[in-house]
Amino acid sequence: MIVNKYRFSNTTNNKFINIPIEVNTEDLGIGDMLSEYENDIVEKVINPIEDFEIFKFSHKERSDETSDINYEFNFFDYEISLENADINNYSTRFINFSNREVYYNSNSFKNSFFKLDFYDTKEIETQKILFTIILPTNTGDTVVRNITNQIVPKNVNIQIPSYKLDYIGNKEGFFIYWLRNENYLENNKFYMSCKFFDAKEGNFIRMINEPQVNLASPYAIDKSEKYFYEVKLDYTDKTYEVYKDLTRIGSEINKIKFFEYVNEQI
Amino acid sequence: MSYNIRYLQGVDKFKTNPNQEINVDFVLESQNKELIEYDRTAIVNLDDRFNKERQESTKFRLSGKITNIFNNNILGFSNYTPFTNNLFYDNPIESLTQTNQWTGFPSKDEFVFLRKKGIEGHKTLKPYNSDKYNWNIYVTYPYKNNYEKTLRYTFEGLNVSFNFKVSDGIPYVITDEELNGRNIKVFNCGYKHNLNDNDFIELKFNINNRDIIQIDGLIDDKKFFIYDIGYEQINLLQGSYNTLKRVIDIDNIEETKSKYYVRVHKVLSTQEDYNINLLGFENNPFFNEKKLFYDVLTPNNKQRIELKNDNKINSFIIKKDIDIENLFDNTNRPITKLYISFVNRSEFGFFNRPFNTNSSDTSIEFGYGFNILENNIDEWWDRNRIENKENNIPFNSYTSNGVNFFYNEFLEEGDELLGDICEYNYYEFKEEVLDDIYHKYSYNNSVFNTGSSSIKANGILYKTHYPYTIKDYSDYIETAKTGEVYNIPEYSYFSSKDNNWRWRDIYEYGFIDTDNIGVDYPFLNGKHSIFYDIKFLQKPLLVKPLPTNIINEIIQDDCE
Secondary structure (H helix, E strand, C coil): CCCCCCCCCCCCCCCCCCCCCCCCCCCCCHHHHHHHHHHHHHHHHCCCCCCCCEEEEEECCCCCCCCCEEEEEEEECCCCCHHHCCHHHEECCCCCCCHHHHHCCCHHHHCCEEEEEEECCCCCCCCCEEEEEEEEHHHCCEEEEECCCCCCCCEEEEECCEEEECCCCCCCCCCEEEECCCCCCHHHEEEEEEEEEECCCCEEEEEECCCHHHCCCCCCCCHHHHCCEEEEEECCCCEEEEEECCEEECCCCCCEEEEECCCCCC | CCCCCCCCCHHHHCCCCCCCCCCCCCCCCCCCCCCCCCCCCCCCCHHHHHHHHHHHCCEEEEEEEEEEEECCCCCEECCCHHHHCCCEECCHHHHHHHHCCCEEECCHHHCCCCCCCCECCCECCCHHHCCCCCEEEEEEEEEEEECCCEEEEEECCCCEEEEEEHHHCEEEEEEEEEECCEEEEEEEECCCCCCCCCCEEEEEEEECCEEEEECCEEEECCEEEEECCCCCCHHHCCCCEEEEEEECCHHHHHHHECEEEEEEEEECCCHHHEEEEEEEEEECCCCCCEEEECHHHCCCCCCEEEECCCCEEEEEEECCCEECCCCECCCCCECCEEEEEEEECCCCCCECCCCCCCCCCCCCEEEEHHHCCCCCCCHHHCCCCCCCECCCCCEEEEEECCEEEEEECCCCCCCEEEEEEEEEECCCCEEEEEECEEEEEEECCCCCECCCCCCCCCEEEEECEEEEECCCECCCCEEECCCCCCCCCCCCEEECCCCEEEECCECCCCCCCCCCCCCCCCEECCEEEEEEEEEEEEEEECCCCCCCCCCCCCCCCCCC
């Protein structure tokens, strides 16, 4: 308590005195909040509920009301060196397999596959793989090819490394299954790269998003740019879109194209 | 902790053992600690935490399986070329050589949940909409009652029909019968009467100056009787009809008399909130009827394979989490059931032409189990009738090749759908479903002629609502005087006669009583996950009854 002595001189002017009235009480029932506080602390100490359930995302329909997603994989024809090659030396057929092997679904062909890896970032050094989609070789589109050396050709449908996926028909690899909770991924964006597993050779072949023949320095590529396509999730309608350089791709005309990466011959 | 340790001299152990000096260290150990003032200790237990989170969660993830069973057996023909080219022909040789009219059945694609192809020359299919073209499913819950619906009951046995208001109670027709040598008056009710042996009924007229009488016995869930002691009243003669209400206690009529109504459902989701997929390894037990039509046996000379029926099974998932917090049902109690509600859409145009295209009347008609007769088509289904329209479902149309086609529009959140006929008894604190609602979608006779008149169009019935029990009420009724019991539920009912509160407990998630009442669903990610196996039956309502020999009688002979 402050006790001061005030002295007022007798003048003709009016004086005003402010008297502070201090209240030092607390609300009743403050102790009741303690149990709530305790609950609050317990909630923080234990693991909170987090939703790790996944959900199916489908390819977003375009303005022309189509929803298919188209992949095309191009293999390099090693009969010519990369330095002397042009875009025509890439082929949308399984170069390492004969037409007969493809048609008769040989074990080496059947066990080969395209592996689409989805990463959280395109920085090679720090990225984490989040999930993978496998495209089997024997579910691709087909073309008519001759599978015999005889004079009389035997024309049959064989698979090529080109895929048209949709809600109905060929659906393998069409849907992306990812977490319902949209807070786990920055900007809801994946970076998709591709490798081809060649079961005949037993090795993985790296695929990139542009043919090396188009590059000024074909063996010194910027991996973060050439390995990946951007895949954006839309949580409002549970769909995804694939982009390259801010342009949406994946339509029948503008396919998602991967090209075999050719190592430098030393 | 204390130990009994005994030290022996060496010689006491073995004779040759020398005596030695032994030092013993005593450890003074305390297993208690002082209480620190104001410290609080909370014991966190996994089971308790799980149960706490489970009981507090109000969110549900619904999924299920739809076994779609239909028999595509209504024959017709079309003057619209794309439809004609797409039929499953009944007798193509006869059509080609004699009649020159291609009769057949619509493709199975008109009835399935996941449509896989369009109709060439008529409408193309957008694959991303393949689960929306024929059927739409919604999550709904009953949120209010309609006491004003006018319905119609036909008793086939005496060919008696009459209209009644649902709030008037249970419709019945009286027949005179005999039981153990005694004459009885049998009340043939339109739907389940829900009466117990000693219950009373309130009639709309007096017998011996009383309008409430006790029943004398039950025959089945739709029939009961009173002994005929020589009633001469016109109201009790054979063939007389009216409505009645159930009364439990004649001394407490006001509180124990049941109320009757049609439930009204509110829609909680949209067509964007579900996904339907095909199950890879499960079919229903019926056959896929498939035929190859050679090019010369088709009107457009194109060879094709067509399916008439389909035995595929679908799964569905509701993408949206359904939160039931603050939702109360039609009895003003916390909701204990959610429903998956089906609405036929048929965007490809074989069905759903409204009878009066200039009015707002939709094409979907509703009726109840008692409107499906054994030998006839109930007058209730007359397309002129205003009362049988489910006008909560808006329709739309489009033109293709100069012809108008109709389909039903999507519903929005908050829209309504009519539901089942129910009885509610405040004293019992219980709602009973007396009859299920069915929707009927009819063939559009202007593009697919089935030979029926436009007044009584051939069509197909399906049950509209399928329940998910999310919580259960106890089988017993709790009672308490005011102030006697702490925490009487807000939804309890105060009986003025008994001067106490009455209610049924809502069981906790995971508790199932000895009568198997209660629910125990997986609880994961903070949501209750419920799976429901729906048997979705599409049943034709035919003007021309099906031949009786569809299923051959089992022949019993010496072979067995």
